[in-house]
Amino acid sequence: MAHDDAGTSPAGEGRRSSFPLEDGPGRSTAGAAPVSPTRDAADAAPGAVPGRVPSILASVAAGVVAAVFGTLLHGQLLYVGSTAIPIGALGALVLAASLFLLSGLWARTVIQTAVAGAVAYGVVALISTSRKTLILTGASESAPGTALAGNLWLFGVLVVTLGAVVVGSLVLRPVRSARRRT
Template sequence: MAVVAAVAAGVVAAVFGTVLHGQLLYVGGTALPVGALGALVLSASLFLLCGLWARNVMLSAVAGAVAYGVVAMLSTSSKTLILTGTSEVSPGTALAGNLWLFGVLVVTLAAVVGGTVLLRPRRAGI
């Protein structure tokens, strides 16, 4: 059951994050990728929740791997929702796409490390 939940969390994080990551906040002429940051926070939360709920950090890694796989597949489609690389026409959108695509790996590792710290046994008297 926990593996199914981790796979589902990975798919949800990938789909919702892909929809959310393109939201930009313009301050003056600068586009800030607030959607990508929100998508990464959502993903990290789901990945960490999976590991803590099952008391097994490997499920955080499973959720992250599934999410990364789904995001990678979405980014290579002909009707992609994720703009990666560089763009002189739309640098904010390209930055958001790169943050989302590569940030999933970073937040997966952070969720695994965070889960490891939170789930380690505590010694009495400390």
């Protein structure tokens, strides 16, 4: 067997890649020893994990945005005959779940998903204690459709938070296991 740059191991252990890794335009890391990533290098790289403070601020902002826009949206009803269907509450829950999940995936930690959900629930609870809540939702009188939409929104925030945490943990699980191997 002839000796080449790939080494002598049939399994390829200790081999150098024939294809250089690109580290940007015009730069190559071919033949360079692998360097363990440091926190400074990770912060400078595009797509790096954000720091603790930016991820917390983003989660709080996502929770506040979901709470305010969800509260404004949830009062929209679709009437089919005399039956009110709370499509606004369903749309508000989809909006909230997507913002919670986005904040957790951006921070690459499911804890930030839960933080966004907790902030949203706290803001929704504070808004619901106001005497002017019906003005915010566009409803002027109590009706069964409006009450159903309000209950779906208030308690649905908890459900979509838990759902977003579960989905986020499933999505982020391969990233964590791959990071441990390197």
